Amino acid sequence: MEKVIVTRKIPQPFIEQLEAFAEVEVWNESYTPMPRDKFLDSLKDATACFITLSEKIDEAVIESAPHLKVIANMAVGFDNIDVPLVHSKGIIATNTPEVLTETTAELGITLLLSVARRIVEAEQYVQRGEWQSWGPYLLAGKDLYNAKVGIFGMGDIGKAFARRLKGFNTNVMYHNRTRYKDAEEKLGALYVSFDTLLENSDFIVCTAPLTEDTRDKFNEAAFKKMKNDAIFINIGRGAVVDEQALVKALQEGEIAACGLDVLRQEPIDMSHPLLSMSNAVIVPHIGSASMITRNRMIQLCVDNIRLVLNDKQPKTPIKAI
Ligand code: GLV
Secondary structure, three states: OOEEEEOOOOOHHHHHHHHOOOEEEEOOOOOOOOOHHHHHHHHHHOOEEEEOOOOOEOHHHHHHOOOOOEEEEOOOOOOOEOHHHHHHOOOEEEOOOOOOHHHHHHHHHHHHHHHHOOHHHHHHHHHOOOOOOOOOOOOOOOOOOOOEEEEEOOOHHHHHHHHHHHHHOOEEEEEOOOOOHHHHHHHOEEEOOHHHHHHHOOEEEEOOOOOOOOOOOEOHHHHHHOOOOOEEEEOOOHHHEOHHHHHHHHHOOOOOEEEEOOOOOOOOOOOOHHHHOOOEEEOOOOOOOOHHHHHHHHHHHHHHHHHHHOOOOOOOEOOOO
8 A cells, every 4th residue: 555644734535536546644743843753764665755855765765765756846946955875775855946946036026126126124014004205215116127137047037037127128147057048048147157157247037956065055254245235045945145244244244135035044033133134035935935836846746656556657756966
C-alpha cells in the first residue's frame, strides 16, 4: 500500500485525489510545519511525501524513509532538499516551476513600487493620525518610470519581471550565470557584469535561487558598489543576501531602501534590526501567494506523486545539480 505524508493542511479535494491511490497522513495545520520528530517518524512507512520549503530534506530524513519513492516540494526553489543525496538513493524529487512565475513576478513589482513610493510608511502615517495637510515633499519617493533596473537572476521569474517593466519605460540590465539572447531581444534587457549591474542600477531586483554561486552574493562589497539612492528588492532566497551587510548599508546610506519577501531565517526574529527600519519593507515569503497559483502548485505536487507512484515520469522532476 502506498502512503503519502502531507506536511501542511491542504484542501480536502486534493487529499481525496491522493486517497484514490494511497493512504494519506496529513498534518492539519496551515501555518505551522509538521514537527521534525513527527515528520521523521511518519516517514518510516511512507512511499511519498508532499512537503513545503519549511521541511529540510537531509541525511536524517532519508535514513528515516526506507520506502520513499518521491518527494514533491511545493515550491520552485529546492535549496531545502539535498538533491544529490536524494538522487543517490533513487528517490525522485519534484518542484513547481512555471505555475507560479507570473504571480511571483507580480509580487516583485508590488514590493518594488511599495518601497519606491513608500506605501507602508504612508499607510502607517495615516493610521497614526499624522496627516495634517498636503505637503510638497510629504512621503516623496522615487519613480520607476525612466529608471535603470538591474535584475539578478534571469530565469522564468526574472523574465516575467522584466516583461512587466516595459510599461514603465525603464532601462533593464541583467546578470545571470547563463546569458539569454531571447531575453535580450524580446525584453530589451542588456547583459552586464555583476559589478556593472550594482554600479548603475536605480533598482536592483534579486530573483535568483540559492546555490553555492549565489550564497551571500549581496555582501558588504556589493552594497558599497550600489548607488546611494538605490532600492534593493529580494524575491529569490534570503541567503543570497548577507543581512548584516544590508542593515549596515541602510544605516550608513550606502543604499536607500529595501523590500524583502525572503529572509535568511524564516520567520524573521522579532529582534531583527531590519524590523525597526522605516526604509525596509518585509513581507512573509508570499511571492506565489495567490489563490489560483497556490491551488495550481498543490495540484502539480499531487499529480507528480500520482505519476511516480504509478511508475510514470513526473511532470516536473528536479534534475541533477
Ligand atoms: C518559493 O519561494 C518557491 O520557491 O516557490
